[in-house]
Amino acid sequence: MNKKIQFTLNGKSVSREAATHRLLLDLLRDEIGATGTKEGCGTGDCGACTVFLNGQPVNSCLVLSGELDGADVVTIEGLKIGPELHPIQKTFLQDGGAQCGYCTPGMLMMSKALLDENPNPTEDDIRYALSGNLCRCTGYAKIIQAVQDAAAILRAKSA
Amino acid sequence: MAELTVVGKPVQRVDAEEKITGQAVYGYDLVLPNMLYGKTLFSTKAHAKIKRINTDKAKQLPGVVAVVTGEAVPWTHGESVKDKPFLAQGKVRFIGEPVAAVAAEDEDIAQAAVKLIEVDYEDLPVYTDPEEACKPGCIEIHEGFAKYRKAEFVVQGAMPNVAEHFKLRTGNVEQGFQESDLVLEERYFVPIIQHAAMEPHSAHAQFDKESGRLTIWVANDAPFRALHEITEALGMPKEKIRFINPLQGGGFGSKGGLKVEPIAVALAFHTNGRPVRVKFNREETFISTLTRHEAVVYSKSGVKKDGTLMAREMTIYWGAGAYAEKSPTVCIRGSLPAPGPYRIPHVKVDGYAVYTNKPVAGSYRGYGIPQGAWAGEQQMDEIAKRLGMDPVDIRMKNIFVEGDTSYWGEQLHAVGLKETLVKATEAIDWGKKPSNVRPGVKIGKGFACIQKPTRSPTTSAAGVVVNAKGEVTVLAGTVEIGQGCNTILSQVAAEELKVPMEKVHMHQLDTDVIPFDASTTSSRSTYHMGNAVRRASIHAREQIMEAASPMLEAGVKDLDYADGKVFLKDQPQQALPIGEVVRRKLGINGEVRGDGSYTYEIGKDLDIETGHSDHASAFYMYATQAAEVAVDEDSGRVRVLRMSAAHDVGKAINPLNCVAQIEGGVVMGIGSALHEEMVIDKSGKVRNPSFLDYHLATSLDIPELISIVVECAEPEGPYGAKGLGEPGLAPTPAAIGNAVADATGVRVYDLPLKPENVYWAIQNKKKKTAA
Numbered sequence: 001m002n003k004k005i006q007f008t009l010n011g012k013s014v015s016r017e018a019a020t021h022r023l024l025l026d027l028l029r030d031e032i033g034a035t036g037t038k039e040g041c042g043t044g045d046c047g048a049c050t051v052f053l054n055g056q057p058v059n060s061c062l063v064l065s066g067e068l069d070g071a072d073v074v075t076i077e078g079l080k081i082g083p084e085l086h087p088i089q090k091t092f093l094q095d096g097g098a099q100c101g102y103c104t105p106g107m108l109m110m111s112k113a114l115l116d117e118n119p120n121p122t123e124d125d126i127r128y129a130l131s132g133n134l135c136r137c138t139g140y141a142k143i144i145q146a147v148q149d150a151a152a153i154l155r156a157k158s159a
Numbered sequence: 160m161a162e163l164t165v166v167g168k169p170v171q172r173v174d175a176e177e178k179i180t181g182q183a184v185y186g187y188d189l190v191l192p193n194m195l196y197g198k199t200l201f202s203t204k205a206h207a208k209i210k211r212i213n214t215d216k217a218k219q220l221p222g223v224v225a226v227v228t229g230e231a232v233p234w235t236h237g238e239s240v241k242d243k244p245f246l247a248q249g250k251v252r253f254i255g256e257p258v259a260a261v262a263a264e265d266e267d268i269a270q271a272a273v274k275l276i277e278v279d280y281e282d283l284p285v286y287t288d289p290e291e292a293c294k295p296g297c298i299e300i301h302e303g304f305a306k307y308r309k310a311e312f313v314v315q316g317a318m319p320n321v322a323e324h325f326k327l328r329t330g331n332v333e334q335g336f337q338e339s340d341l342v343l344e345e346r347y348f349v350p351i352i353q354h355a356a357m358e359p360h361s362a363h364a365q366f367d368k369e370s371g372r373l374t375i376w377v378a379n380d381a382p383f384r385a386l387h388e389i390t391e392a393l394g395m396p397k398e399k400i401r402f403i404n405p406l407q408g409g410g411f412g413s414k415g416g417l418k419v420e421p422i423a424v425a426l427a428f429h430t431n432g433r434p435v436r437v438k439f440n441r442e443e444t445f446i447s448t449l450t451r452h453e454a455v456v457y458s459k460s461g462v463k464k465d466g467t468l469m470a471r472e473m474t475i476y477w478g479a480g481a482y483a484e485k486s487p488t489v490c491i492r493g494s495l496p497a498p499g500p501y502r503i504p505h506v507k508v509d510g511y512a513v514y515t516n517k518p519v520a521g522s523y524r525g526y527g528i529p530q531g532a533w534a535g536e537q538q539m540d541e542i543a544k545r546l547g548m549d550p551v552d553i554r555m556k557n558i559f560v561e562g563d564t565s566y567w568g569e570q571l572h573a574v575g576l577k578e579t580l581v582k583a584t585e586a587i588d589w590g591k592k593p594s595n596v597r598p599g600v601k602i603g604k605g606f607a608c609i610q611k612p613t614r615s616p617t618t619s620a621a622g623v624v625v626n627a628k629g630e631v632t633v634l635a636g637t638v639e640i641g642q643g644c645n646t647i648l649s650q651v652a653a654e655e656l657k658v659p660m661e662k663v664h665m666h667q668l669d670t671d672v673i674p675f676d677a678s679t680t681s682s683r684s685t686y687h688m689g690n691a692v693r694r695a696s697i698h699a700r701e702q703i704m705e706a707a708s709p710m711l712e713a714g715v716k717d718l719d720y721a722d723g724k725v726f727l728k729d730q731p732q733q734a735l736p737i738g739e740v741v742r743r744k745l746g747i748n749g750e751v752r753g754d755g756s757y758t759y760e761i762g763k764d765l766d767i768e769t770g771h772s773d774h775a776s777a778f779y780m781y782a783t784q785a786a787e788v789a790v791d792e793d794s795g796r797v798r799v800l801r802m803s804a805a806h807d808v809g810k811a812i813n814p815l816n817c818v819a820q821i822e823g824g825v826v827m828g829i830g831s832a833l834h835e836e837m838v839i840d841k842s843g844k845v846r847n848p849s850f851l852d853y854h855l856a857t858s859l860d861i862p863e864l865i866s867i868v869v870e871c872a873e874p875e876g877p878y879g880a881k882g883l884g885e886p887g888l889a890p891t892p893a894a895i896g897n898a899v900a901d902a903t904g905v906r907v908y909d910l911p912l913k914p915e916n917v918y919w920a921i922q923n924k925k926k927k928t929a930a
Contacts, residue, residue: 019267029188029190030190030266033190034181035181035184035188035190036180036181036182038185038188038357038358038408039359040357040358040359040441040850041359041440041849042440042441043441043849043850045441045849045850045851046357046441046850048357076181077180077181079180079181080180085179085180089179089180092175092179093171093175093176093179094171096171096172096815096819097179098172098175098178098179099172099409099641099642099643099819099823100356100357100407100408100410100640100641101174101175101177101178101183101406101408101641102185102357102358102408102409102641103357104178104179105181108179126858127858127859128858128859130857130858131857131858131859132857133858134357134850134855134857135357136354136355136356136357136409136411136823136827136855137357137409137641137823138819138822138823138826139822139824139825139827139856139861139864140826140856140858140861141822141864142819144858
């Protein structure tokens with residue numbers, strides 16, 4: 001069944017006809033062409049497809065298009081602040097948080113969710129927050145480092 | 160050598176920015192204009208004859224463009240044995256084998272059509288244990304094996320279902336055991352695991368009837384080999400086939416060879432020129448792509464009282480799964496160094512690659528080394544324990560050092576093993592007895608050493624183009640799979656042309672324009688492609704100096720080169736930037752192209768009867784990893800507290816990248832040590848084909864990681880470099896196994912060290928002690 005939906009994607013209004021059972025993930029990737037959000041499992045186990053839905057981090061492979069009418073969606077393509085990289089993007093660059101890069105968009109979105117909620121996370125806080133985001137390349141150490149460094153930058157800014 | 164300006168420096172990854180902004184396009188992301196969606200029907204039987212396939216209903220579904228079965232595509236492929244059909248022909252050999260495929264206007268229609276295909280099977284005996292599948296009386300899973308086309312080095316075994324029998328014979332092991340004071344024999348087991356690259360598998364294909372050209376878009380880590388295999392299978396001329404590599408989201412060995420590619424190609428011939436995309440979802444990736452070889456390893460060692468190794472005999476059954484894929488070479492190159500990096504006068508190894516009715520085993524980061532090390536390195540510790548020696552001392556007594564002749568007859572050079580052993584063990588305070596934290600939790604330490612060869616002989620070629628703006632483009636067939644090759648190769652070009660990193664660009668991998676490269680496997684790229692890019696850069700520089708000679712009115716010998724400029728030796732202010740030289744010589748659109756290639760010529764092929772070779776590998780990588788673990792004796796749960804990893808890389812072209820490779824490898828190794836296991840039941844069905852049930856290491860599972868880079872230069876390598884990608888996970892399970900034994904006094908022989916395995920090993924020992 002198709003349904004007309006209107007939602008906000010990275011600050012811009014999107015309106016389209018979509019099958020209600022179409023996953024947000026597939027809608028983004030195959031229909032809208034926003035392939036920054038990655039598909040790693042399609043079953044909510046790996047976190048690669050993490051996006052913000054109404055301000056909350058979700059696995060976009062577990063969200064149906066039918067639920068999207070009126071929603072606010074932010075993806076990796078909307079993480080920059082204007083032309084500037086978000087601090088978490090900067091520290092991923094600097095610390096080597098990305099290798100193959102496939103888990104990276106999801107990692108960044110989940111890291112931002114953590115930092116939005118907790119500007120001063122401990123290492124354990126970071127490990128727990130990212131425990132649903134799988135990475136096969138880095139061994140996580142550099143990712144944890146990048147989140148710590150981004151937290152420091154954000155704290156310095158708000159001080 | 161002039162001082163290095165970029166090589167050896169901790170340069171930031173060149174491909175990171177597109178990855179952190181979501182701009183990077185991977186194979187799985189690709190949407191082509193007018194594309195059709197492919198879906199695959201997989202076998203639900205592990206071993207059966209196909210009696211009938213009915214595709215009528217599927218074909219009639221509106222929106223379906225093509226339905227293909229094995230009948231339509233009577234081709235086979237395989238790296239060393241041409242045993243695998245594009246789609247099953249006449250029989251199926253594992254659950255997950257592609258049987259038919261559909262191309263349709265959208266994914267839902269394709270999936271619905273797949274469900275309408277009817278297949279009748281007639282069951283055959285199912286073999287899930289490699290040790291059992293080669294016993295007399297078993298039927299052949301490949302009844303036509305003898306007739307398959309195969310590589311010259313493939314030696315069929317005398318027993319059923321043996322696709323390769325590797326033999327190593329040195330000295331006389333019986334005599335060695337007789338001369339020993341202690342002889343130990345044990346059976347070890349390593350289960351099937353999967354690469355689980357975060358990007359699942361996919362392939363896109365398009366066949367243009369008018370030009371007769373077939374184009375395949377796929378994140379394949381060996382596009383030239385894939386091109387060759389498709390060419391051979393289809394009997395099409397090479398010029399008619401083109402591979403384009405989008406970015407690859409991890410590989411670890413899983414993305415070489417052909418898996419989704421044959422399905423996409425089969426469909427592309429029936430879609431009237433429209434491109435077709437075939438994506439495997441995670442479950443399909445688990446059951447239908449590649450796995451790491453399970454291995455049953457029997458290891459028998461003889462040793463003198465003072466710890467001198469006298470003899471080692473190993474028999475290894477490598478579970479190949481349903482098709483040979485890379486099993487013959489995994490069997491050869493995994494079995495050869497399995498007795499360990501030690502001087503042993505008497506050695507006998509028999510490696511058997513055995514077909515089973517399980518998913519296909521292929522290359523996996525480490526290429527057979529982890530399996531041998533799990534057995535050999537734990538046995539080294541057992542020997543030390545029986546002799547009352549420190550595990551460090553027994554290894555120091557026997558370990559390979561510079562100039563030693565290995566038991567396969569090769570004189571070794573650039574051996575940094577001892578340094579890795581010393582540094583890795585020091586890093587976890589070896590010798591200091593850790594204090595137990597609380598009752599029931601035991602702390603222990605252990606380590607393991609490995610030596611890993613690389614695929615040899617092989618070739619890499621590269622082009623380096625300098626344009627009139629002084630921008631440099633590198634044409635190299637090494638695939639950026641996350642390992643950082645684009646950064647390393649850019650550093651090499653920047654070093655030789657003395658230009659800033661920002662001036663260097665990597666050309667997209669397209670077999671129409673990129674020079675040949677053997678593969679992005681076996682930790683071979685930095686060495687082979689590094690040499691090729693270095694030579695191509697020097698070639699470009701030489702041409703530029705030639706061209707600059709009349710412009711500066713001086714002979715080439717009076718010119719020098721630095722900072723991207725050619726200048727007069729005695730008047731350095733008389734200088735021309737390289738872009739300016741190109742522009743003056745060839746105009747604003749001019750380009751100077753340097754070419755370079757590197758081939759490692761092997762000394763002698765491995766002798767089929769003895770396994771001997773005077774030069775079996777272009778170089779050897781050495782490593783030692785040491786673990787400190789905590790074992791909860793009440794639950795059997797093992798936690799790794801800290802892990803050091805010392806790797807001899809020859810020369811660290813990028814120290815940051817070396818640490819990245821080591822950390823990633825170690826954590827992958829910890830996963831394989833503690834919880835990874837593809838559970839396959841007696842019917843051949845994978846019981847845990849999801850990330851919910853197949854436990855990868857998460858951010859909660861990692862210990863303190865101590866990465867140590869050792870540089871024992873390889874004279875033939877670029878700037879002394881060897882390789883690093885694979886060894887990161889190779890000694891990890893054995894190091895952890897040794898630490899668990901140190902903590903508990905109990906040896907666990909079967910991986911993974913999951914709580915129930917460890918718990919029962921402890922309980923059984925308690926029972927024995929009580930009795």
